């Protein structure tokens with residue numbers, strides 16, 4: 001594996017990504033709407049965090065703020081102690097829909113952030129080849145997005161998000177549009193990719209089993225305005241695989257998550 005895809009050092013920095021007292025209020029012609037209320041979260045380097053919460057509770061808003069795409073109404077985001085408020089190469093983002101450019105091949109979609117950053121063609125070519133190998137798309141490098149399955153398109157989107165070797169990967173329901181079997185397979189693939197890169201991940205999912213399988217910690221949010229109502233550590237040993245899905249330890253955690261979600265912060 002090339003050195004820039006190698007796992008980051010495993011020492012943990014307590015204050016790697018600090019999300020502090022975030023609130024978000026949208027003002028539109030319909031009036032004011034509070035999307036997030038006083039959300040704080042400390043993420044360690046290399047930690048895999050899943051966010052679960054009811055539809056409309058502000059999960060995507062939270063990711064967009066962390067990515068620097070929109071400003072919070074109140075609160076701060078800091079990466080390694082420095083304020084983070086504009087999109088940059090240190091964060092890679094993957095949405096529910098893969099948002100690939102249809103006129104570019106897989107290879108050229110993955111290369112795009114590197115082209116924009118002015119990376120030399122030979123370096124770019126090697127980097128893209130490594131990324132396609134990592135996500136299992138080497139044989140489809142010259143294919144166009146219209147000819148990819150949903151899972152393959154999301155692999156390409158993940159490769160593109162990893163292109164600039166970001167410190168944090170933000171995944172907003174990346175498997176939400178996939179059928180159940182493909183989704184399960186992609187969760188296994190994400191575990192494998194994470195084992196190889198050890199990126200810090202913040203991932204939104206509606207699926208409690210998926211959250212229990214992937215995460216070191218699951219953050220449960222209340223209905224809108226989203227608040228953090230539970231932080232549940234997943235003690236399942238790593239490396240993990242999708243074979244864990246049917247097991248009792250995983251199901252117990254999923255049950256804990258369901259219970260926290262159904263309480264909905266009303267205790």
Ligand SMILES: Nc1ncnc2c1ncn2[C@@H]1O[C@H](COP(=O)(O)OP(=O)(O)OP(=O)(O)O)[C@@H](O)[C@H]1O
Pocket residue numbers: 026027028033034035053054055056057058059060061062224
């Ligand atoms: N740009 C915006 N302008 C006005 N309101 C917005 C904007 N973006 C989000 N909202 C509102 O903020 C609330 C939270 O939206 P958000 O998309 O963050 O929810 P979510 O938790 O990601 O939901 P889902 O699980 O359905 O994706 C919603 O009520 C939504 O209508």
Ligand SMILES: [Mg+2]
Pocket residue numbers: 059060061172
């Ligand atoms: Mg959303």
